[in-house]
Amino acid sequence: MTLRLSIPWREARAPVLQRRHGGGGSKAVPVASAGRSRASGKTRRREEAGLKRANFGDGPGLPTLLLLPQLLILLFFFFIPSLRALMQSVLLSDPFGTNVQFVWFDNFKALLASSDYRQSIAVTFWFTLAQNVLTLGSALVLAFATDRIVRGRSAYRTIILLPYAIAPAIAGILWAFLFNPAVGPLAQVLHSFGVAWDPNLNPTDALILVTLAASWKHICYDYIFLVVGLLAVPVSLMEAAAVDGAGPIRRFVSIALPMLGPTIFFLTVMNFIYGFFETFAIIDAVTKGGPAGATNILVYKVFVDGFVNLDLGSSAAQSVLLMSFALICTLLQFRYFDRKVNYGV
C-alpha cells in the first residue's frame, strides 16, 4: 500500500473536523502535499530499506513524542467530538440538556424515512459531482495553458490563484449579486438571451449558481497541484513526442495527462471532501439551502437542524451519516480507481 504515503491523510481529514466545529480555520496546505505526491516513489523505496526507522534510534519514545502534538489535536478536535456526535445521535434531547432520552436508532430511522433528507442526499450527489468535473476540467485547461504561456506567466498564475484568497462567504455574495435576477449584470445578459434566469425561484438555476460559485472558488486549489504536476513531466518525453510530430494537445492528452494520474486522483478525493464539507459558507451566502430545498446539501442541513432548529439528535445523526458517506466515497475511490493510477515515473 503506497497510498498512505502518497495521499496526505491528515490534510484530507482536516476539513472534516474544522467544518464540524464551525471554525473557519486553516485550509489544507497544498504545497507540502504536492511535493509528497510527486515524491511517492522515492518514499516507498526508502521505507522498504528501513531507513526511516533507523533515523529515530531504538524504542518508540522519540517518534511518539514528535507525533504527540498532532495526536492531541486529533484527540481534542476530532476523536472526542466524533465520539460525542456518535453518542448524541442515539439521544433525543432538549437543547439545554435538561431532558435526555435514549432512543436507539430513532434519529436515523426518522432521517432515512424523511423525503427531505433523501432530497438532500440527491442534491449533494449532483452538486459534488458537477462541482468536481467542472473544477478539475477548468483547472486542467488552465494548467495546460500555463505551460504554453511564455510571457507574464507569473502574473497569469497569480490572477488564477486570487479566488483562493477570497473568503467563501464573500465569494458567495459576489456570485449571488452577479446573478441576482433583479439587479445582477450577468442575469441581465442571460435575460437578454431569452433565458428566464431566476435562482430565487427556480431550483435548477439555484443549483447551477451554487455549483458555479463553489467550483470557481476551488479551481485555484486544483490548479496549483496540476501546474506542479505538469512540471514533473519529463521534458525529454515531451520533446521526443514533438519530434515525432505530436501537437501540443496530443502531447497533453497522451503523455502529460496519464502522468498526472496520481495528482488527478488525489484532487478528485479532495474535491469530493471540499464539496461535502467546505461549501457551507457559499450555500449560506447564496441560497440558504433554497428554494424549496434545492441547494440544501447535507452539511448545510446538519447546520440548520442543529443550530437553527436545535434538533441536536437529528443533527448528530446526520453528521455521523455524512462522515460515513465521505469515508465510503473515499474508500471506493481508493479501491477502484487507485489501481488504474500509475504512480511510477
Next chain:
Amino acid sequence: MGRKVAFIAALFGALALVGPAQARVEVQWWHAMSGVLADRLNELVEKFNTSQDKYTVVAVAKGNYDEVTNGVIAAYRAKRPPEMVQIAERGYMTMLLSGAIVPVQDLVEQKGYKIDFADFIKPVASFWSYKGRMSAMPFNSSTPIFWYNKDHFQKAGFDKPADTWQELERQLYAIKSKGISECGTVLPGDFYWSLLENYSAINNQPYGTLANGFEGLGTEFIYNKTKVVSQVARLKKWLDDGLMQIAGQGFSPEQLFTSGRCSTFVNSTASHGNIERNATIKWSATFLPHESDINPPLNSTIGGGAIWIMKGHTPERYEAVAAFLDFVAQPETQVWWHGATGYVPATNRAYALARERGYYKDHPTREIAVLQLSRGTPNENSRGFRFGNFVQTMLAQRQEVEAVFAGQKLPQQAMDDAVKRGNEILRQFEKLNAGKTPETERP
C-alpha cells in the same frame, strides 16, 4: 471596563469592610440587536446604570437570535449562563420548558417590585405568559404593517391601499397596468410570519388545534384546511403575473420598496428607523389587509423578542435583574424605546402617555401597530401561537411554499405536506416534553 470598575470597587469594599464604598452588582444581558437597534439598546442600559448606583447591567451583543440562543445553550450547559437573555418569539416553548429559566413575574414579585402585568397590551401579554403569569419580559415587540408608496397610489387615482385583499389586488393590478410601477409588492423575507401566521390571526383562521397550542402540547397544525391555502395560491398568482417580486439572497426586500421599485411592502413596524432613513420615496403605512368576507378583522400577533431570566445565580444578582426589568417596564422607558426604535410600547399606560404627548401627530404610522394589536378582544385564533420547535416547523413550511412558487406543487398539496411535516416535528417536541410542566419554583 465596567467589570474592572466593579472589581476594584469590590476590592475596596473588602479591604475597608465598612463605609459607603458599596460595590455595584453586575449582571449580564445577552442580546441579538445589531446596527441602530443595538445603539439604542446600549443607550437604554446606560440610562438604567446611571439612574441608580447599586447595579450595573452589561449588555453583550451575541449575534443574531439564532446565535444568541446557541450561545446561551452552550453557556448553560457549561454552567455559566448570563443572568438575562433576549430570545425571539418563536423560541417561547423551548425556553418555557427548558428547565433553565426563572419566570419573570415570579422573580419580580418575590423581589417586591410592582409591575402591573395586567396593563400589558393583550396580544403581547398573552404571547409571553403561561397560565396568566408572565414568563418573560416583553422587550422588543413588533407586528407587521402594510407600507406603501404614496405617489404610486395617487398616480393611479387611489387615496390609499384598500382594506381588503380583494380590493387591494385590483389596485395593484391597476398600478401595474397603468405602467406606474413594474412591481406591485415584494415578498417579505419573513412572509410566513406576516402573510401566513398574522394573516390567520387577523382573518380569524385557526392555525393549529387546541387553541393554536395554548391548551396543550398535543396540538396539530390545521392551516391546510383554512384560507391559508388560498392565500398561498394568491401569492403564487401574483408572482406568476409579475405583480410580486422576490428580492433574493444578498439583497433585502426593503431596498426594493425604499428605492421606489415596488409599490408596497408588508413588514414589521420595527423597520420604521430604517425606512425613515433610507427611503427616497414618499411613503406611508396602514393596517394589514383582511379578507372581504371577514369583518371585523381581529388583532394581529406579535413578533420580536423578550428578556428571559436564567437559573443559577445568586439572590443579589437577581435583585439587580428585578430592578432592571422594573425599569424596562416603566412607561417612560417604554415610550422612549418606542420612539427610538419603532417597536410598540408594551403597556397601555405607555401607549396612553405617548398619545398624551402628541407623539402620533408627528408620527401617525407609528400608531398603526398598537392599534392593530389592540383592536377587539383576542380569541383563540388571534391570541398567538404555542407550537414547540416553531422554527423548525416554520422552515419546513417555507420550503413547501417555495415549492409552490417554483411550480413543483399545488398550494393544497404543499400545505398538506407542510402540515404533515410540521405535525411530525410537533410530535417529537411532545414526546420530549411529555409530562413536563413549566418552571414554577422560586429562585
